[in-house]
Amino acid sequence: MKLLSTFLLHPEEEFYIRELTRLLHEQINSVRRELENLRRIGLVRARHRNRKKYYRVDPDFALYTELRGIFAKEIQSESPIVSSLRKLSDIDLILLAGSFVGTECKVDLLVVGDIKKEMLEALLLQDSSLKNMKYSIFSRADFLYRLSLQDRFIRDIISDPRHLIVHNVIAKEINEAKEK
Template sequence: MLFLYNNSGKKANCFSPPDKEGIFLRKFALKFDSPYNIVMLEKIFGSRTRVKLFRLFLTNEDKEFFVREISRTIDEQINSVRRELTSLEKVGILKSQQRDKKKYYKANKNFELFQELRSLILKARVTQERGFIQSIKKLGNIRYLALTGYFMNNTEQEVDLLIVGDISRDKLNKLLAKFKESFGTHLRFTVMPHEEYVYRKDVTDKFLYSIINSDKIVVVDNLKG
């Protein structure tokens, strides 16, 4: 069962409207099959670079990015990025402004089909995450698995995955390398045995509590068993 937690540690109301990151949608869609995937999106949008740009801007709708930053973030050639940015701005999906000799791009939330495009991208992301989660569960005995950081659009969080249990780090690294292209980034993780988790929690370990108190999606929680 999946639980959504806010930074106060309380479970979110399942009947509340989606928040601006669309986490509500992703939480429930993770349980069900979705017809969207990266291949389908490439066919719809025309190129992998464009798909990555959609994912970047539509899941960070209030954030601005400059060209070189975008190129590094989505790991695509800068000329390809510039070409797609120009096209998306002409269509009206993106808007830009010049500041400090740099051109910054941002999602245009007033674009007529903004919400529909955002929903499509989020559903595609859910499909990737669901497959990723199932693969992680096969790596060993996992007592606790939480998705944070990247999965919650929190760039300040130090890790994206917290895993408590007995799994092979080598196998996990290989799995992360396999999914790197799908997510567009290398996910950061922390793995600890149950005994270490209990000890760190008892001594109020700062690093552990920075994860516990952050927004997160808890996928597995068998710590009390």
């Protein structure tokens, strides 16, 4: 499971065996065996570079999108920042992108609602892995206005199927704004 999630949540990265053993805290033989199994079924590809064998996920694998979705949803449901934000009553939308789902994006977290920047930063500082998180905060009115104007940033982040909307109480308003 650790190996699968590493590849599926970091699709642009390549890893060599020793790097994976250190990252996952697993024995080299078990990592090697599982890599070979994943390579045999087509989920990962291998290539040699600088006398090392590098592995990366194959995005053309038949079940890649489904597997990635499963792992991304599992990660976001366990994320402390998501559970903390869901507890706040004035949050209308939480969208995970970038490092949360293994994509390149201008932001990792998009929050729509009545939340102060300082409060979000305090929540992010509670987890040391989130201290360099890129985020954007919008009021509901500003977000819907920018969406209705076809603002490129908003449109791109909302329409990317790899991004996960984990909390959405304004789905109807979003659809109406998209149709204008």
